[in-house]
Amino acid sequence: MELLSEEEQTEALKAWLRRNGPFIIGAIVLALAVNFGFRWWQGHGQREAELAGGSYQRVLDQFDAGKIDEALALIEALRKLPPQQRAEVEAADLAATRVFVARNELDKAELRLKRVAGYMEDPQLKPLVNQRLARVQSARGRHDEALATLGTANQGAWEPAFAEARGDVLHAKGDHA
Numbered sequence: 001m002e003l004l005s006e007e008e009q010t011e012a013l014k015a016w017l018r019r020n021g022p023f024i025i026g027a028i029v030l031a032l033a034v035n036f037g038f039r040w041w042q043g044h045g046q047r048e049a050e051l052a053g054g055s056y057q058r059v060l061d062q063f064d065a066g067k068i069d070e071a072l073a074l075i076e077a078l079r080k081l082p083p084q085q086r087a088e089v090e091a092a093d094l095a096a097t098r099v100f101v102a103r104n105e106l107d108k109a110e111l112r113l114k115r116v117a118g119y120m121e122d123p124q125l126k127p128l129v130n131q132r133l134a135r136v137q138s139a140r141g142r143h144d145e146a147l148a149t150l151g152t153a154n155q156g157a158w159e160p161a162f163a164e165a166r167g168d169v170l171h172a173k174g175d176h177a
Contacts, residue, residue: 055081056088063099072096090116094129101136110136127158131165143173 004012055078062071075092093116100109113133120126130149137146146169155162170176 056092059092060095063095068099071099086119086121090120090122090125094132097132097136106136106140110140127155127162131158131161134165134169138169138172143169147173 055074059071059074059078062068062074075089075096078089078092081089093112097109097112097116100106100112110133113129113136117126117129117133120129130151134146134149137143137149147166150162150166150169
């Protein structure tokens with residue numbers, strides 16, 4: 001094994017850096033770009049979630065202040081957010097439904113509930129939406145449609161509430177037995 005002089009070692013190192021330097025620099029730049037890109041993406045998602053949460057709170061505040069049209073406009077703005085914030089839109093639509101029922105605007109409440117039932121993905125909350133929809137349909141005198149919405153499948157933990165709703169719809173229909 002031959003020992004290289006200091007100058008030869010320096011030249012060998014420079015030659016190695018000329019050959020491999022661009023790849024090393026490229027790998028470092030790529031790693032930094034991936035790291036910063038990932039952090040930006042996480043922050044972007046967090047900002048969108050905070051925006052959606054804040055918008056939902058503003059919807060509730062507008063409803064509490066009696067500014068129905070402003071609240072509904074905010075809900076429509078929420079619809080433009082990415083699907084990851086769909087829960088805020090669903091919750092805002094359910095809040096609108098509550099307001100419409102209180103104002104006896106059952107047609108508007110039914111429309112909102114049908115919209116939420118159509119895109120809701122949460123299997124824990126979907127039965128609640130269907131139950132509310134059936135109660136609104138029954139209140140509008142459409143008892144058979146309400147019974148169809150409730151269905152006959154076992155709803156698990158929601159079954160007692162569904163049984164009560166079926167009983168209320170049948171009673172309102174005149175089927176007291």
